[in-house]
Amino acid sequence: MSFLALAAISKSFGPNQVVKDFNLSVGKGEFVSFLGPSGCGKTTVLRMVAGFETPSAGTIRIDGQDVTRLPANKRRIGMVFQAYALFPNMSVSQNVAFGLKVAGADRATISRRVGEMLELIKLDHLGERFPYQLSGGQQQRVALARALAPKPNLLLLDEPLSALDAQIRVSLRDDIRAIQRELGITTIFVTHDQEEALSISDRVVVMHQGRADQLGTPAEIYNRPATRFVANFVGKLNTFEARIADADEGQLNFAGKDFTAPTPLRGLRSGDPITVALRPEALALHRRHDDEASLQGKVLDFNFLGSVIRAKVEVDGRPICLDMFNQSGFTMPPVGTATELYFSRSDLLVLPE
Template sequence: MAFLDISAVRKVYGQNVVVQDFNLAVERGEFVSFLGPSGCGKTTTLRMVAGFEQPTAGTIRIGGKDVTYLPPNQRNIGMVFQAYALFPNMTVADNIGFGLKVAKKPAAEIGPRVKEMLELIKLPHLADRYPYQLSGGQQQRVALARAIANKPQVLLLDEPLSALDAKIRVSLREEIRALQKALGITTIFVTHDQEEALSMSDRIVVMSEGRMEQVGNPFDIYNYPKTRFVAGFVGTLNTLKARVLDPGAGKLSIDGQEAVTSRPLNGSPADSIRTVALRPEAVALGERVNGGNGLSGTIEEVGFLGSVVRIKVRLGENAISLDTFNSSSVTPPKRGDTVSIAFTRDDLLVLEDNDAH
């Protein structure tokens, strides 16, 4: 049995379905991210796990115990909010020890635990400071220490890094992940930042309009998106219209040029239109190799992005962007040049939610 089990959970406000048919089994010690744009239902789902919202339907179990309708203080969860939510009139040490005092832990236990937490977040020298005397990154570390001081069964993080600048975000996400691994806390992390989710998670739940679009590890979510939404939301993507030539052989026509997928196109009759996708980094300039795919087109744009050169090749109705490393010894092609591009059969993804016409 999963340590955290969210089964058939649904949340409705009036006529508005915010979360629908959410099913997820999280193992003990696993780090799972809910990833999606604003309004997709990820924070509402987190708040139902925390007990701040009650599901319209479904059940939530932690450690085998049904907590669906229990208040937050009876769930043994730790919560870190986007806005830190530190008490401004309390010192760092008092903020960290607040939950322990509420739980009526003896002073002889609170002191050492607070000290341990301060060491863990590397801020023992700031124990007597107040929140206004701390940087944003330091405040978030204190909020994290407060959330884990009570040894929660599940740690919930609601976009905890979104208010920080880019450099601190990268540093703090590494610290959070290292801390989570060291303590082995089952963790749910809500974010709209794909890089955060990809770099931190054991698994990712991609959400859109209250639905679970796809669940998988970061490698599979990025390399094998199942729907057009996932493919477009996670990373940069080329989406193309292709006509099916031979479903059994996986053969397609892209602007009159043949390409082959690594799998049969089951359920797609000949002459039907499918949406296919390619990551820019999966495409290379040059002729096809080892039975891969090759197409020809005209250079439409060349853009310099520092270490990377992004080249857009027009095939006809479709265009493909590809990335190459910038090198002073290699002259990039010019607009109007005719070029060949190559990619493997595995890199040509056929998306499930086909709405091409």
């Protein structure tokens, strides 16, 4: 049974419909990310769950209760914002205690819970400091502790890491996931960063123009994109314009060669144009044991990225990328060298129109 259920949610601001027929079921203790570009509706959905916006249509249920019209302060939700939103005139401990005081908790309960939260976020030695005396990462930890202190049923995080530098962002996202697992709290995380969403989520909702284009595990989203938008938005992609050579036999043609599609070409006819794609890491300069297909190309360039080497190869008159692990002893072919790019047929993506 789902803990959070959104059924046919829509939201309009005047004539502008920003969320369209959005459906989602989240299990208790699950970590789900909303991923998409700015303006796709992900924050609006989050605000409707929080009670800050009222849906134009549809229903929201939390733990079986219809909360569609319930005020935000009655929903037992913890919220963490991008801009921290800490009270500057309160110490760290006072900020964490705020929600408990509003709820009418007694002094002993507040003191105990604040201590637990500060220990959880590893800032128990900074309880008397004020927000301006903390780093951005520390301030966001305090905001997280404040949201969790009243023991909410649901934790909502609206781009909580986007204001932080890259190294702190990686560290804090891992901490958020570890805390979420430890507490077992159902969590919705909004981000435009695909690496964040894929690295810490149980499932990811990829949103586009107010709709959920695809819902799945990180591996499903990346390896088997359901729409052209998802394929292009999540990860890097090499695309090829192709045509169906034989629809019944699953044969398609691109880059001057015939290939067998990895899945049946339902709804397509011989001669139809189509787009196919390959992830950079699906390609290799040397044949691997499961590679049964290849493309001819010419080496254009190499970029050394530390653990990964990214090669640019011209195939059928256009540049494509392939990624390979940096291994000792690997010798890069000289620029201009003719080469073969190998791949497995199962890695070939046939993108829906």
